[in-house]
Amino acid sequence: MTTVGEIHAVNPRMTCRRVNVYYGDKHAIKNVSIDIGRNEVLAMIGPSGCGKSTFLRCLNRMNDTIEGCRVTGTITLDGQDIYDPDLDVVLLRAQVGMVFQKPNPFPKSIYDNIAYGPKIHGLAQTRAELDEIVETSLRKAGLWDEVKDRLDHPGTGLSGGQQQRLCIARAIAVSPEVILMDEPCSALDPIATARIEELIHELREQYTIVIVTHSMQQAARVSQRTAFFHLGDLIEVGPTDRIFTRPRHPLTEDYITGRFG
Amino acid sequence: MKRGCWERAVRCGCYAAGFWVVSGAVAVVGFAVRQGAPHVTPKLLFGGVSAREALFGGAPVFDGLWPAVVGTFYLVAGAVALAAPLGLATGIYLAEFSRGRLKEVLTVFFDVLAGVPSVVVGLFGFSVSLLLHKMVSPRLGPCLLVAAFSLMILVLPYVIRATQSALEGVPQEVRITALSLGADPVQNLAWVLIPHSFRGIASGLLLAVGRCAEDTAVILLTGVVVTAGVPRSLLDPFEALPFYIYYVSTQYASPEELERGFGAALILLGVSVSLFAVAYAVRRAVGHWALYRA
Numbered sequence: 299m300t301t302v303g304e305i306h307a308v309n310p311r312m313t314c315r316r317v318n319v320y321y322g323d324k325h326a327i328k329n330v331s332i333d334i335g336r337n338e339v340l341a342m343i344g345p346s347g348c349g350k351s352t353f354l355r356c357l358n359r360m361n362d363t364i365e366g367c368r369v370t371g372t373i374t375l376d377g378q379d380i381y382d383p384d385l386d387v388v389l390l391r392a393q394v395g396m397v398f399q400k401p402n403p404f405p406k407s408i409y410d411n412i413a414y415g416p417k418i419h420g421l422a423q424t425r426a427e428l429d430e431i432v433e434t435s436l437r438k439a440g441l442w443d444e445v446k447d448r449l450d451h452p453g454t455g456l457s458g459g460q461q462q463r464l465c466i467a468r469a470i471a472v473s474p475e476v477i478l479m480d481e482p483c484s485a486l487d488p489i490a491t492a493r494i495e496e497l498i499h500e501l502r503e504q505y506t507i508v509i510v511t512h513s514m515q516q517a518a519r520v521s522q523r524t525a526f527f528h529l530g531d532l533i534e535v536g537p538t539d540r541i542f543t544r545p546r547h548p549l550t551e552d553y554i555t556g557r558f559g
Numbered sequence: 560m561k562r563g564c565w566e567r568a569v570r571c572g573c574y575a576a577g578f579w580v581v582s583g584a585v586a587v588v589g590f591a592v593r594q595g596a597p598h599v600t601p602k603l604l605f606g607g608v609s610a611r612e613a614l615f616g617g618a619p620v621f622d623g624l625w626p627a628v629v630g631t632f633y634l635v636a637g638a639v640a641l642a643a644p645l646g647l648a649t650g651i652y653l654a655e656f657s658r659g660r661l662k663e664v665l666t667v668f669f670d671v672l673a674g675v676p677s678v679v680v681g682l683f684g685f686s687v688s689l690l691l692h693k694m695v696s697p698r699l700g701p702c703l704l705v706a707a708f709s710l711m712i713l714v715l716p717y718v719i720r721a722t723q724s725a726l727e728g729v730p731q732e733v734r735i736t737a738l739s740l741g742a743d744p745v746q747n748l749a750w751v752l753i754p755h756s757f758r759g760i761a762s763g764l765l766l767a768v769g770r771c772a773e774d775t776a777v778i779l780l781t782g783v784v785v786t787a788g789v790p791r792s793l794l795d796p797f798e799a800l801p802f803y804i805y806y807v808s809t810q811y812a813s814p815e816e817l818e819r820g821f822g823a824a825l826i827l828l829g830v831s832v833s834l835f836a837v838a839y840a841v842r843r844a845v846g847h848w849a850l851y852r853a
Contacts, residue, residue, distance in 0.1 A: 321563070363735055390743045396739040402732050414750065415740040437694060472740060 299328070302547045303536035307335030307523070311476060312357060317371035317412065319352055319361065325347040326352050328373075330532040332475070338496060339507045341521035341538065343514060345558065348527040350510045354478050357508065358394035359387050391478075392419050395469030399481040401461030403453030403468070406443050411464055412436060415472035421535070431471055439467035440497055459490025466497065469507075471525045477501065479509040497522050508533060514554055518542050526550045568718070588828065595825030599817045604826070619629040619788050624823055626789045630703070630797035631830055633790060634778065636772040637707030640765055642714050647760065649715075655748060666723070673716035678723025681780035684709030688781060701782035709781045713774060714767035721763020725756035754846075761842040768838050772831045775801040799826040 310333035319327035327349045334340050334357075342350040352361070361367045361431060363454050373380050380390050392415070403411050412432045415421075422428035426553075432449070436442040441463045445456070463483055469477055483491040498507060498520045511517050515523050518538060524534040526549070534541065534550045545551040552558055605613045620626055654667060684705050693701040727751055736748040753760070779823035783802040790797040800823055804841050807820035 358736060358739065360739060388743055391739055391741040398732055399734070400732055400738075402736050405754070414737070414742075416744055418740070418746055467741065486681065491752055 299533070300533040301331065301532045302527065302534040302550075303541075305525045305532075305535055306333045307333035307338065309333060311336045311376065313374045314356075314424075317353070317356060317369065317373060319349070319356060320368045321364070321372075322366045326530055327356070328530045332532060332535055334506060334508060335523070337503050337504075338504055338523060339521040341506065341516050341517035341524045342510045342527060343512075343553075344527035344533075345553065346512075347529075349530040350527045351443075351480050352527075353527065353532075356507060356508050357476070357478055358391050358396055360391075360396065360493060369505055370395055388419075388530070390507070392472045393474055394476045394478060395472060397465050397469055397473035397479045397482050399486050401458055403456070403461050403464050405452065405454050407450045408436075408453045408456070408464065409449040409493060411468050413469060414472045419472055421472065435467040435471040438470050439463045440493065441467055442499075446512050457490070459486050461533065462486060462490070462494060463497065466494075467499075470501075473488065474505065474536050476506045479507065481512060483511060491516070507537050514542070520539055526553060528553070561690060561814070563578060591676055591821065591828060593823050595821035595823075597824055601823075603819060605727035609611065611642075612646070612764060621786065621788075624803065624819075624826060625802050626787060627798035627800045627823070628826060629786070629789045630783075630799045631772060631801070631827070632834075633797065634707055634710065635768055635834060637703065637793070638710035638714060638771045639764065641707060641711040642718050643764060645711070646715050646718025646763070646767075646778045647722050650719045650760070650763075651726065651748065653719065653728035655744065655752070664754055666720075669716045669719050672712075673720070675713075675772050676776070677713055678776040680709055680713045681777040683712065684777060686783035699794065701780070701796060703790050703795045703797045704795070706781040706783065706788045706791075709777045710771045710774060713777055714770050717766045717770065718763045721766065722756075722760045725759025725763070726752055726760065729755050749843045757846045758842070761838070761846070765835060765838050765842070768830060768834050772827070772834060773801055775805050778802055779805075800830065 312334040314333070315331045317327055317330045318325065328411060330353060332340075342354065344350050345442060355361045356369055356373060359369075361369055363551075367396065369381065375390070375393060378385070381395075404414065406414075409432055413419055413422075413428050413436050416428060416431050433442060433446075436445065441460060445451075445464075451459065462485075462513045466477075466482075481495050495516065498509065501507060509517075509520065521538045523535065524538045524541040526533045526541065526545075526547075527547055534545060536546075541550065542554055546556060564748070601610050602623070604610070604623050604625050605620050607617045608620050608623070612618040615623055649669075652663060653669075657665060685701065687708070688699065688701045688705045692703070733751060733755060734747075737751045738744075742750065778799055779802060782796050783799050784796045785798070785803075785806065787796045787798050804820055804823050804827065806815055807823065811817040811820065
């Protein structure tokens with residue numbers, strides 16, 4: 299199926315062309331092409347099982363961890379093919395960070411949660427440098443003031459919203475260029491959700507963000523571009539305000555007006 | 560009304576089953592305590608030698624159970640020390656690296672190994688000691704090392720399967736967290752997967768400790784003897800409590816000897832409980848360290 303709308307971005311950070319994903323015999327993503335622009339928030343919406351999370355996981359090769367999953371097509375980050383056999387997937391995942399649906403801090407201290415990424419990538423030579431990375435990351439995630447006096451407490455003792463911001467801080471700590479968020483607010487209450495959405499706004503200045511969401515209101519609030527997936531096809535993509543006010547494809551219109559979902 | 564009846568019946572059945580199991584265990588332990596407690600005296604442990612001399616003076620104990628207590632400890636420690644690294648490594652391999660048909664075959668194989676009667680494992684150990692005797696040195700024979708090695712084979716499947724299922728039980732979202740931060744599989748294993756599944760892995764080791772402390776058939780064929788004294792090296796024969804209980808209860812010549820057997824059973828219970836306590840303490844301490852180390 300051909301995608302309706304504008305798949306091209308003015309200044310793309312990532313470029314995906316003719317991406318197909320198979321789980322064994324199941325064709326989960328069908329010939330998807332889309333650009334992800336610099337410093338933009340791209341929202342991916344669609345009914346459950348439409349493939350938006352699967353597609354998201356292609357962008358940092360997390361699908362590699364799933365047995366029987368095969369990806370074809372090309373995806374580039376700053377012009378570099380991320381499925382190149384010579385590419386170091388460890389470095390890729392440092393450049394393309396990820397935040398999951400359920401907040402999932404390590405069962406370790408708040409400090410260790412943030413320090414883990416920088417440690418394995420050798421980003422800090424001294425303890426002072428590491429301290430600084432931890433503080434900066436927590437500040438960027440808007441969590442520093444709440445946790446600065448208890449950095450040695452377990453990260454799992456924080457509230458759900460704080461845990462999710464901790465996970466965002468953990469992703470930021472390795473200085474990524476792109477942050478992927480897989481329904482980051484679906485387990486949170488409205489206040490914690492609002493806090494994360496504010497944070498997404500702030501982070502956009504420095505990072506490219508791709509967010510999968512079930513909430514069309516959320517997509518409308520946080521993103522500049524929206525992509526609508528249906529049964530593995532990318533049906534339509536375009537500026538968020540246009541998608542929600544003047545959708546061009548009948549399926550998109552049916553979905554956003556609540557006729558199915 | 561009908562549903563209420565059903566619910567009550569199921570609940571009563573569950574309570575009854577639980578009560579039955581617990582009261583069975585209480586009855587066995589109570590019986591051992593009642594029969595054995597009056598006979599657990601320093602004399603039973605150390606015979607004619609004073610406790611201080613036996614413990615610190617190195618005085619040999621000929622007519623007490625002390626060498627059997629020490630032998631049992633050495634045996635369990637040796638077997639678990641051998642089984643732990645091998646079992647953990649194999650469990651990790653099965654859970655994390657092995658795939659497809661090979662994994663299925665190996666899993667079934669270890670389940671079958673878990674079901675091998677211990678006397679067969681004992682025979683295998685005996686053959687090993689014969690082989691060592693013939694091929695390596697005529698001085699070698701059934702000894703502490705061969706017995707610990709054979710017990711290792713007996714408990715290896717528990718350790719392997721416990722490790723494997725604990726690791727496979729780590730939820731997918733936890734499994735991919737460190738990977739998404741750029742950790743390689745080994746870092747993920749060390750930082751996330753093993754700490755996360757530590758309790759399950761430790762339970763497998765606890766089970767192994769219990770099994771090693773009580774098994775008689777294996778050591779019967781691989782080095783346990785009636786009188787050996789406290790073992791001085793891994794290549795010596797040794798005494799052990801389960802064997803003492805076995806041979807006293809089958810060959811006692813007087814009621815007093817049988818009473819000593821009950822005393823020994825109680826001591827074996829005590830040894831098992833203290834081994835469990837140590838293992839629990841280690842599990843708590845290491846578990847906490849693994850999760851919250853700086």
